[in-house]
Amino acid sequence: MNTLPGRRTRVLAATTATAGLMLVAACTSTNNGGSGSKTAAGGVELVKAGQLTTCTHLPYPPFQSEIDGKVQGFDVSLIDLVAKDLGVKQQILDTPFENFKTGAFLNAGKCDLAAAGMTITEERKKNVDFSDPYFDATQAVLVDKNSGVNSLADVKAKSVKLGAQAQTTGEDYAKSKGFDPVSFESSDAVLNGLRTGQVKAVIIDYPVVQGWLKDKANADRFKVVDNLKTGEQYGFTVKKGNTKLREAINKAIAQAKADGTYKKLYEQWIGPYDASVASPAAS
DSSP: OOOOTTOOOEEEESSOOOSTTEEEEOOOOOOOTTOOOSBOGGGOBOSBTTEEEEEEOSOBTTTBEEETTEEESHHHHHHHHHHHHHTSEEEEEEOOTHHHHHTHHHHTTSOSEEOSSOBOOHHHHTTEEEOSOOEEEEEEEEEETTSOOOSHHHHHHTTOOEEEETTSHHHHHHHHTTOOOEEESSHHHHHHHHHTTSOSEEEEEHHHHHHHTTSHHHHHHEEEEEEEEEEEEEOOEEETTOHHHHHHHHHHHHHHHHHTHHHHHHHHHTOSOOGGGGSOOOO
C-alpha cells in the first residue's frame, strides 16, 4: 500500500477526539497501577508507559477500520486481549504500509507491534519478528457481474483491467502470473476503482471481499470468480529480538483459541467460523 505524498501519520487514541488527527480506538480499559513505568506485566518493555502502541494502516476491514468514530476489527480485538494481559491500553497509530516490511516504526520506537492483516513472508522476517500465525488467508478475484469474466484466466484472456492493493501479496501474486495490475493505495480505493469502472476485476484478500459483499449493493454488482489458495498466513510483528512481547502475543492468541474467544471474534468480524483457521501450522 503506497502512501499518498504528504500523508500524515495519525494517532488513534482511547480518548475523545479534540483535533483532526485524533480518533477513538476500540481499546481495553485496564489499570497500569499508576506507576508510569514503561515495563508492563511479564517484564514487557513498552515504548510508552501505560499503553501498547500498535502500528496499522487504515482502512483494512474486517481487520481494522474506523467505525462510528472508533478503530475496530478482528486484529484490533485480538491485540486488545494482549493489552489486557499486560495491564495497559491499546493505542493505534495509522502509518504507511511499507513501514511494516522494513520494521521502520518498530525500530524507531514509535510502535510496540504492528497489526495490519499482514502475511508472513521470508522477506519480511529479515526485518521483523512475527508472532505465531493467527489467520489463514486466500486471495479472491472479484469482478463486475457484467464483465464477462469467470476466472483469473479470463481476466488475462479477455485483457480485462485488473486492480490490486499496492505493496500487498495480492499485487505480488498478480505480477507473478504476468499481470500488470493497477495499484491502489488502500482497500477502499480498490473497491472504488471497481465501482467506478477504472478496473473490471480486482485481486485482494478474501476476508476483505467477504466484508464488501455483506453490503447488498456490492453483492448485487460484483461476484467472486476465483478463490486462490496461496498458503498465506497472517501474523503480528514486533521489533527484532523483542521476545517477551512476541511471547505475550502468542500466549493471548493461544488462550483466545482455547477459551472460545477467537471463534467469537471471528464470527463477529469475518463470518462463519472455519475451524481450520484456529490451528494454522507454524509458518
